[in-house]
Amino acid sequence: MGEGFTPRIVGFLCNWCSYAGADLAGAAKLEIPASLSVIRVMCSGRVDPVLVATALLQGADGVLIAGCHPGDCHYREGNYYARRRFALLKKTLETLGLDTERLMLAWVSASEGQRFGEVANQFAGQIMELGPNPMKTKISL
Amino acid sequence: MAPDDKGALFPAEGGVRERVIAFLQKAISQGCFDAVLMPAKAPGTDSFAYSLIGDGQLLKNAYPLPPVMSVQGAKAISSLTRSGKGKKKIAALIRPCELRATVELFKLGQVDLENIWLISIDCPGALPLAEWAKDPKKAEDAFAEILKGGPSESIRPICQICDKFSTTGAEDLHIGVPGKEASGILLIPNSPKGEAILDCLGIAAGEDISGWKDQVDKLTGARVEKKRQAQKELEAKSKGLDKLLDTFSKCINCHNCMRVCPICYCRQCFFESDNMQFSFEDYLKRAEAAGGLRLPPDTLLFHIGRMLHMSLSCVSCGACEDACPTAIPVAQVFSLVGNRNQEAFDYIPGRSRDEPPPLRVYQEEEFEEVEQSHAAVPAKQEARDG
Ligand code: SF4
Ligand code: SF4
Ligand code: SF4
Ligand code: FES
Numbered sequence: 001m002g003e004g005f006t007p008r009i010v011g012f013l014c015n016w017c018s019y020a021g022a023d024l025a026g027a028a029k030l031e032i033p034a035s036l037s038v039i040r041v042m043c044s045g046r047v048d049p050v051l052v053a054t055a056l057l058q059g060a061d062g063v064l065i066a067g068c069h070p071g072d073c074h075y076r077e078g079n080y081y082a083r084r085r086f087a088l089l090k091k092t093l094e095t096l097g098l099d100t101e102r103l104m105l106a107w108v109s110a111s112e113g114q115r116f117g118e119v120a121n122q123f124a125g126q127i128m129e130l131g132p133n134p135m136k137t138k139i140s141l
Numbered sequence: 142m143a144p145d146d147k148g149a150l151f152p153a154e155g156g157v158r159e160r161v162i163a164f165l166q167k168a169i170s171q172g173c174f175d176a177v178l179m180p181a182k183a184p185g186t187d188s189f190a191y192s193l194i195g196d197g198q199l200l201k202n203a204y205p206l207p208p209v210m211s212v213q214g215a216k217a218i219s220s221l222t223r224s225g226k227g228k229k230k231i232a233a234l235i236r237p238c239e240l241r242a243t244v245e246l247f248k249l250g251q252v253d254l255e256n257i258w259l260i261s262i263d264c265p266g267a268l269p270l271a272e273w274a275k276d277p278k279k280a281e282d283a284f285a286e287i288l289k290g291g292p293s294e295s296i297r298p299i300c301q302i303c304d305k306f307s308t309t310g311a312e313d314l315h316i317g318v319p320g321k322e323a324s325g326i327l328l329i330p331n332s333p334k335g336e337a338i339l340d341c342l343g344i345a346a347g348e349d350i351s352g353w354k355d356q357v358d359k360l361t362g363a364r365v366e367k368k369r370q371a372q373k374e375l376e377a378k379s380k381g382l383d384k385l386l387d388t389f390s391k392c393i394n395c396h397n398c399m400r401v402c403p404i405c406y407c408r409q410c411f412f413e414s415d416n417m418q419f420s421f422e423d424y425l426k427r428a429e430a431a432g433g434l435r436l437p438p439d440t441l442l443f444h445i446g447r448m449l450h451m452s453l454s455c456v457s458c459g460a461c462e463d464a465c466p467t468a469i470p471v472a473q474v475f476s477l478v479g480n481r482n483q484e485a486f487d488y489i490p491g492r493s494r495d496e497p498p499p500l501r502v503y504q505e506e507e508f509e510e511v512e513q514s515h516a517a518v519p520a521k522q523e524a525r526d527g
Binding site for chain 2: 057080083087088096106119140
């Protein structure tokens, strides 16, 4: 499984921390998955689960949401709401029998370039194991 | 689930309908409220619609429990009060699922309940709208038998597994329908507003209602079990990508299910907005990857997206399923997903007016199992390095 397969991962990254963390990882020339498409959001709390579902149903192999650590959100509580919305998303997909392993929610601060690289690589590895998103091949989606 | 086991017996004769109308007539004539919002038959037709009735005499066209749910009652109430409350006191007599949807809309700021008295009634279910439309007279006769306690296999699938058909605790007054031998209906107040109605009628809530309550509890238990079984069967039929696509393959994208849903109150649905329009190239790319693309696209996304937006408030009322022209079990699927999500957040939509909707609140320590733990990554990394 996974031969010649480059997972397409969409990353919703919070501007104030994880995006900066990703930037730092880049600047430090840490290895991060090449196929990560980054969407910068002002806060992880901004990520409507519908956006994540859209990415998944339209063929992304994985979706990563990353925000500030609990307690550190720039808007104080956005990431707590993000976690509730993420729990709702996971539960919904689980009930419908769809893959929840293609989703990840992680907290990465602006100074954690190293951690960002680790999170992104671990997620990419997880998606490699899962293989391509089967939704990509469905005509009737 | 009535907070206290007390109620008042309103003495009246006849079938459920006659008894309830007698109560409403008396309440209007005593000035307990100025008008009633409830289903009524349009004169000279077989159709039922929510009507605002201010005249006790006109109540003879009223049907507290019509054979079908033509419009979800919460929608009727929100259309009345969306731009604020009126000066008149209105009693809205609706089914329990309609009441729960109204309470959800109240919490979402879509109805003004200050001058509305919410009254619910023990609900025997409703017939599928499509069945009724084929032959309204026949359906009405069949439903009359159900009201008298006859067999109820013909009610909608979602009603057959409804375990919240009686008092929810969030109404001002609940009307309990006791067994045939009783000499009236039970009026069970659940708020100061409900108690005020009893005061106005000059009757006290001194009646022992345990007999009625036992009856409700027994049926609730049976329904819970039936629902568990039905949801298991539904999961076997529709769980997983292929089965899910199969379930919704008959969908013609009419979006009726969204339009009739009481919880979907948005004036512009996200899924009908420009946000869901993608470029030609984008569609072409997807078509190339899959070998084809169904158009209009994103049918399943509409349904999953709608679940993500509103399932925590889904009251399993069945309006969506009634409105589906291709007989997709929309309400059964939404109710299943809704129930699971609601369990995860320990939330029952419409149970209480004070309980905040789950996505409006949070706790600092919760749902940690869904996040990538801080320790997990480096630990794995070390394991790999070492
Ligand atoms: S999704 Fe269907 S069952 Fe649920 S509240 Fe809306 S109309 Fe009722
Ligand atoms: S699906 Fe979402 S956007 Fe559309 S009407 Fe329902 S709640 Fe509103
Ligand atoms: S009402 Fe039925 S056909 Fe119309 S959009 Fe909903 S599921 Fe599809
Ligand atoms: S600002 Fe980063 S999660 Fe809210």
